[in-house]
Amino acid sequence: MFIDGVFSGGGIKGFALIGAVIELEKQGYRFKRVAGTSAGAIIAGFIAAGYSGSEINEIMKSVKLTKLLETKKNKHFPLAKWLKLYWSMGLYKGDALELWIKEVLARKNIRTFADLADKQLRVIASDLTNGRLMVLPDDLPKYNINPNQFLVARAIRMSCSVPFFFQPITLRTVGEKRVIVDGGVLSNFPMWLFDQDNVIAERPVLGLRLVPEKQQAVVHERDINNAIELFTSLFETMRNAHDARYISRKFVKNIVFIPIKEAGFIEFSISDNQRLVLIDQGKEAAKHFLKDWVYRIR
Numbered sequence: 001m002f003i004d005g006v007f008s009g010g011g012i013k014g015f016a017l018i019g020a021v022i023e024l025e026k027q028g029y030r031f032k033r034v035a036g037t038s039a040g041a042i043i044a045g046f047i048a049a050g051y052s053g054s055e056i057n058e059i060m061k062s063v064k065l066t067k068l069l070e071t072k073k074n075k076h077f078p079l080a081k082w083l084k085l086y087w088s089m090g091l092y093k094g095d096a097l098e099l100w101i102k103e104v105l106a107r108k109n110i111r112t113f114a115d116l117a118d119k120q121l122r123v124i125a126s127d128l129t130n131g132r133l134m135v136l137p138d139d140l141p142k143y144n145i146n147p148n149q150f151l152v153a154r155a156i157r158m159s160c161s162v163p164f165f166f167q168p169i170t171l172r173t174v175g176e177k178r179v180i181v182d183g184g185v186l187s188n189f190p191m192w193l194f195d196q197d198n199v200i201a202e203r204p205v206l207g208l209r210l211v212p213e214k215q216q217a218v219v220h221e222r223d224i225n226n227a228i229e230l231f232t233s234l235f236e237t238m239r240n241a242h243d244a245r246y247i248s249r250k251f252v253k254n255i256v257f258i259p260i261k262e263a264g265f266i267e268f269s270i271s272d273n274q275r276l277v278l279i280d281q282g283k284e285a286a287k288h289f290l291k292d293w294v295y296r297i298r
Contacts, residue, residue, distance in 0.1 A: 003204045004033040005047070006191050007040030009184035010210035011162070014039030015275050016258045018060065019282025020208050021053035027290055032203060033120055035193045037183040040208075041123035041159035042101065045152060048121035049108040057279065059104060065270065068097045094157055094166040102153035113137040113155075114148035124183030124190050125158040128168070133186040134158075135193065144173045159183040191251065204295040207255040208286075254295060258285040 003024075007017050017040060021031075036044035046056050069092045102111075109115060125134040136155040137147035158169045161181045169180040183190075194205040260281060 001029055001204075002032040003029050003206050004194050004201075005031045005035070005044070006189065006193065006205065006207040007034070007036035007043050008189040008207070008209040009036075009038030009040050009182070010260070011039055012065070012270050013210050013260045013278060014043060015060065015270075015278035016210060016260055016282035016285070017043045017208055018053055018057050019279035019284075020256055020258060020286040021047070021282075022057065022279070023053075023283040023286035024206075024290070025053050029206075033122075033194070035122040035124075035190050036159070037124040037188050037190055038160050038162070040189075041156045041183065044121060044123065045101065045156045046104065048116055049105050049110040049152075051104075051108065060275070063100065068100055091164070092166050094161060094169075097160065097166070098153050098157040101156050102151065105152055110152055112148060113150055113152060116152070121152070122190075122193055123155050123159040124187050125155070125161075125169075126181050126183055126185040127178055128181055128185075129178040134180065134183070135190075143171055143178065145171070191255070195251075205254060207251075208282075209255055209257055210260050211257050212260065253293070256286055256289045258282050 005021075007014075010017070021043065031047050034044035034047050036042070043056065046059070047053075051059070105111065113121075122138060123136050125136060126132075127134050136158065137150055140147045140150055154169070158180045159182065160166065161168055163181050163185065166182075171178040171180055189207065189209050191205075191207045194201065258281060260278065
């Protein structure tokens with residue numbers, strides 16, 4: 001059965017998304033169109049290129065994640081690190097990550113969006129210069145860029161440019177410069193991409209969303225007792241408010257919530273055991289979800 005899939009961001013915890021994909025494919029589901037943010041954009045991109053969940057798992061097993069971070073010069077001088085962060089707006093360039101994604105996609109002869117079907121893959125990024133959300137490749141013409149000539153790997157990297165961790169991507173057009181960062185800043189779970197008013201969906205749309213362990217409610221109440229908790233809640237609200245209206249109770253039945261506790265968001269030195277735990281968590285979440293899933297369009 002063909003479905004459309006939406007993959008949330010979540011950093012290194014995205015291994016759990018792979019587990020969910022493996023279980024879905026095991027039970028006969030195949031993805032036709034996909035969308036994602038940050039780590040979810042990587043998974044979506046590989047699926048759009050033609051990789052199965054098991055193949056993506058093997059790809060991730062074969063790469064040393066820490067090598068996707070360029071070696072830091074002056075790593076023994078903390079001041080140099082903070083100066084680099086100040087002037088370049090990120091500790092790591094992100095070039096190694098983009099090159100790796102480009103090489104993986106090239107094995108399936110995917111380079112630019114011209115190599116994919118229309119709407120087959122869409123990823124989210126955040127345009128800080130203009131203060132707006134970007135849907136790639138849909139919004140590229142607004143920047144005077146031809147989507148058919150734009151690298152898929154570059155779009156995915158844009159969606160993965162975690163602020164302060166990876167350097168932002170700079171889109172340059174005639175006389176203008178735009179700073180682009182991680183799509184999760186504005187929309188970490190773009191379920192809304194496949195929701196069109198008065199248009200009946202051609203196939204089921206299934207969302208895969210990473211959530212803190214034991215938090216699967218549509219609305220998550222936070223305790224706010226000090227300035228730090230206030231800032232954290234403010235940031236989380238900004239990240240999720242755009243998506244929250246689409247995760248209403250009429251759509252929540254089409255979302256696989258994957259409760260996660262293992263590994264930090266940008267913990268690239270994740271152990272093999274942590275990776276396996278995350279994948280198993282994804283498999284179990286999908287298996288539990290599919291037991292009584294009845295697709296609901298509206």
